[in-house]
Amino acid sequence: MPSTGEFSTMMRAPVNKIIPFSNVDGPGNRTAVFFQGCPFNCLFCHNPETIRLCQSCGACVESCPAKALSFAADGQLFWDSAACVQCDACIKRCPYDASPRVRWMSVEELLSDIRRSAPYIAGITTSGGECTQYNEFLIELFTEVQKLGKSCLIDSNGSFDFARDPRVLAVCDGVMLDVKAVSPAWSKELLSHPPRLVLKNLDYLLCVGKLQELRTVILPGRDRENEETVRYVAARIGEACPYKIIRYRPYGVRERYQKLLGELETEADYAERYADLARSLGATKAYVI
Amino acid sequence: MSDALNIIQDPTLTYHQQLLALARLGESTDHMLRYSDAYYEAKKRGALCDLNEGAMPYRPRYICPDYELLFRKGCQFLGLEPPKDLLEAVNALEIFYCHVPSITSFPVYLGDLDRLLEPFVLKEDRAYAKKVLGLFLRNIDRVQTDSFVHADIGPEDSVTARLLLELTEEMQLAIPNLTLRYDPEKTGEDFALACVKCMLKTAKPSFANHRMFCKEWGERYAIASCYNGLSIGGGGYTLPRLRLYECALGATSVEDFLSRELPRHIDLQLEYMDKRVKFIVEESSFFKTSFLVTEGFVKRENFTGMFGVVGLAECCNHLLGITDKKKGFGMNEKATALGLRIMDAIEARVAAHEAPYCEAYGHRYRLHAQVGIDSDGMDDSPGTRIPIGVEPTMLEQLEVNEKFHPYFPTGTGDIFKFEETWLKTPDAILAIIQGALENGLRYFSGYLENNDVVRVTGYLVKKSEIEKLRAKKQSLNNVTVFGMGAQDGGHALDRRVQHYDESAGQ
Structure with missing residues (x-):
């Protein structure tokens, strides 16, 4: 890490997508940056191509109708963004839940995109994948974005221990946290990870006043698991932040997991029951989306 | 068949539309x-x-009367005294509008309605004022039957402007077109957000860059017809x-x-x-x-x-x-x-x-x-x-617009079509409008993709009225036929929708 103001020019992070104007990634209009790679493997992930990094196996090369994928001299897969027609054939073909359409960007490169949208936005939101995997990168990025007078929010699955390294929180305006499961067995099944660190983060972020928003996905027919998670979360967050009760939607979910979790979306009425429950437990800002 | 007979036999034309078509035909016979x-x-x-x-x-082509003068001195020719209350004020306007010519034969500028009517509205209780203004808007929609009829509000907030927004949303009419003169220092956040919400649901008002227009025209400018x-x-x-x-x-x-x-x-x-x-x-x-x-x-x-x-x-x-x-x-x-x-x-x-x-x-x-x-x-x-x-992303589209809009003091604008989730985040749209106007955009219009009232290229039509014409029935609004033509020939209702494939949260 450079000490003051200068960028470590070597530092780059894999960016899957930048949405210049987003109205669903935090308050106001925001530029949303989606980083590639996630330590969790949630069964209901609806953009599973962001989970792993490209292995340069080449399985996708032949699938590309626009001939936008090839091997570079160093043996790494090369994606020609200008030729790409965004048909998604490559990510459907990928055996690793990865995507070849990733740019390894420097802080400065990302900033030049953010400067363009700066006049129209309240701030930026970093998401993923899981953006906190690139903690050092975020610290540099947020430091610069705050100089533009724009707020910085993190969208996180809670896999990064914010208490152990609080530097990123010091330059970030808040965290939008997913709490998907609280029971160890269910968490292991759903996320392939234990819930301990996520729940520790929930308490820590509440304690330091950096919890911007909390989200729980409600699955169809999983009464016990849904109730357990909502009860736990609602009792803790109270009025501290909005609690989004998200209806499960099968769109984008890997086929094998759709069979497991449901091929239909969660009914609105069913989800409303959990919003009611959350509100009755003190989470007054609970609502269904 | 003669052109005149075509007009006379056209089942989709109202009597008044036939009259205007025959007048145009008559005018076209003299080439002095x-x-x-x-x-x-x-x-x-x-x-x-x-x-x-x-x-x-x-x-x-376009006439923008000084309606303040009407309210100050009355009109001798029409036998109108300066109005003393809200009823007299809207009645005077309704009469006056019928005598303002234009290329369409309808008045393309109805005045800065909030500024004109506010003193009278403030003297009445809110419910009564709303009733009168509702009838006034209904009169405009049924008598001035042409979407190039245009009224302005702002930049400051007022009771009248709020009532007009409420009524616009409740009544869902294509006429009149409506513009908010927006100035970040004069237009309060709450008023601007109310305008954004109304714009999404009814395709109006549009946002005009008040500072830019003032520099070119002075304070006393009108936004008329399309923009x-x-x-x-x-x-x-x-x-x-x-x-x-x-x-x-x-x-x-x-x-x-x-x-x-x-x-x-x-x-x-x-x-x-x-x-x-x-x-x-x-x-x-x-x-x-x-x-x-x-x-x-x-x-x-x-x-x-x-x-x-x-x-x-x-x-x-x-x-x-x-x-x-x-x-x-x-x-x-x-x-x-x-x-x-x-x-x-x-x-x-x-x-x-x-x-x-x-x-x-x-x-x-x-x-x-x-x-x-x-x-x-x-x-x-x-x-x-x-x-x-x-169309590229909205950001890129705005950047291009901002370069070109300053050339056009007599008007230009662009239209953005949004999907439903934006209705929940009017602050996000306001931030986009504020940034764009600051960067040189002159005029911003928007609407939700599923509305009945939609902005075609600059004017408003109801999709349901276009369907009437397709079924060989009459539409009271003279402009519906242009909307149908622009939809068929120019795909004017198929502009890019600003949507967002929600990536976070699940």
Whole structure:
């Protein structure tokens, strides 16, 4: 890490997508940056191509109708963004839940995109994948974005221990946290990870006043698991932040997991029951989306 | 079959629409007002277009009366005293509107309704004022049956403006068109957000860059018709258009276009405007005898001519040999840079021309980015807009717009279509509008994709009314037929939807 103001020019992070104007990634209009790679493997992930990094196996090369994928001299897969027609054939073909359409960007490169949208936005939101995997990168990025007078929010699955390294929180305006499961067995099944660190983060972020928003996905027919998670979360967050009760939607979910979790979306009425429950437990800002 | 018989037998025309069509037909039989052979040749080629303004103009195209004068002094000719309460005020306006001519025969400017009516509204209780204003809006919709009828509100918040927004949302009418004059220092956040919500649900109001218009026109400017900037107490004599794509077809290169074909066509359009303006002022009776002039509701010296352009995108693409629109104007720096060169050239040549009877503007005409007509099809996009169907991201589209909007004091604008989730985040849209206006955008319009009332190219229609015409039934609104044509020929309702594939949260 450079000490003051200068960028470590070597530092780059894999960016899957930048949405210049987003109205669903935090308050106001925001530029949303989606980083590639996630330590969790949630069964209901609806953009599973962001989970792993490209292995340069080449399985996708032949699938590309626009001939936008090839091997570079160093043996790494090369994606020609200008030729790409965004048909998604490559990510459907990928055996690793990865995507070849990733740019390894420097802080400065990302900033030049953010400067363009700066006049129209309240701030930026970093998401993923899981953006906190690139903690050092975020610290540099947020430091610069705050100089533009724009707020910085993190969208996180809670896999990064914010208490152990609080530097990123010091330059970030808040965290939008997913709490998907609280029971160890269910968490292991759903996320392939234990819930301990996520729940520790929930308490820590509440304690330091950096919890911007909390989200729980409600699955169809999983009464016990849904109730357990909502009860736990609602009792803790109270009025501290909005609690989004998200209806499960099968769109984008890997086929094998759709069979497991449901091929239909969660009914609105069913989800409303959990919003009611959350509100009755003190989470007054609970609502269904 | 004769043209007159066609009109008389057309089952989709109301009586009033037949009357107007027959009047236009009658006007077209006299060709005393003549232009040069070169003008007619260019018109035949489609390089120049007179928007069917008619062969013998008997009134200026757009008239923006000073309604404050009506409220201050009354109107002798119409036998109206200055109004003393809200009922008298709206009644005076309703009567007056019926006597304001225009190219469409309907008043294209209804006044700054909030400023005019606020003193009267404040004297009444809110429910009563709302009832009266609701009837007033209903009268406008059923009597001034043409979507180019336009009212303005803002920049400051007022009870009247809030009531008009509430009623606009409740009544879901295509008429009148509505503009908020937006100034970040004068328009409060809460009022602006109420306007955004109303705009999403009803396609109005649009947001006008108040500071930009004030710099060019002073405080007393009107937004009339689609989005025309003009002086209150004045108006616009005429609005012909250069169809830039067709202007470029005879050029052998970019340089040939800029040095020969473009100036030639600009001069032909100026010839048309000069002759027409002189005819309206010197020959027709309007400026000599109309009570609007003799009682001072408009002053001749406050009028100007609107020099229109369309098809800049297609012009640039053609000159650069770009055949794939997706890689052309709006997405291509070279094409955009050429667009700026062309606009600089048009601006300079029009500014060098001494225009007759435009005293208030240094004897000059002012540029206008015309919104297109149904017969343009896909050949010429409106004004300097990026063609429908190949719009880039909203950010990129705004960046291009911001470069071109400053050229057009008599109006330009762009339209953005949003999906439903934006209704929950009006603050996000307001931030976009604020940023864009700050960066030089002149005029912003938006609507939700599933609305019945939609903005076609600059005017409003109801989709349900278009369906009536398709079923060979009549539509009271004269403009519905243009909406149908623009939908069929120009895919004007198929613009890119601002949606967001929600990636976070699950």
